[in-house]
Amino acid sequence: MAALTRHHLIPRTRHRNRRNKKRFDRAEVKTRILWVCRPCHSHIHRTFTEKELERHYNTGEALRGHPEIQRFARWIADKPEGFKPKSPPPGRR
Numbered sequence: 001m002a003a004l005t006r007h008h009l010i011p012r013t014r015h016r017n018r019r020n021k022k023r024f025d026r027a028e029v030k031t032r033i034l035w036v037c038r039p040c041h042s043h044i045h046r047t048f049t050e051k052e053l054e055r056h057y058n059t060g061e062a063l064r065g066h067p068e069i070q071r072f073a074r075w076i077a078d079k080p081e082g083f084k085p086k087s088p089p090p091g092r093r
Contacts, residue, residue, distance in 0.1 A: 002038075002082065005036060005041045006033050006034075006035060007033060007036050008033055009032040009034055009053070009058045010029050010032050010053070011050040011053050013050050014054040032058065034063065037076075039076055039085050040069075040072065040073065044063065047068050047069065
C-alpha cells in the first residue's frame with residue numbers, strides 16, 4: 001500500500017483568516033484532514049488555490065465531487081504503486 005499524506009481540507013495558510021474563524025471553530029480547522037496518496041495530494045494543490053480549497057472544497061465529499069479530481073483519481077487508480085506522474089507544463093491548470 002502506498003504511503004498516504006495528510007491534506008488539510010482547510011489549508012494551514014488560511015487558518016488565521018477572519019472569515020475562516022467565523023465559519024469554523026479552532027479545533028475543527030486543525031482536525032479537518034483527508035489522507036491521500038502523494039500524486040493525488042499534489043494534483044489537488046495544482047488544481048485549486050488555497051482560497052478555493054478553504055471556501056469551496058473544505059470537505060472530502062466536495063473535493064471528491066469535483067470532475068477534475070474524479071478524472072485524475074480514475075486515471076491514477078490503475079498505475080503501479082510508487083508511480084509518479086510528471087507535472088503539467090508551467091501555466092497549465
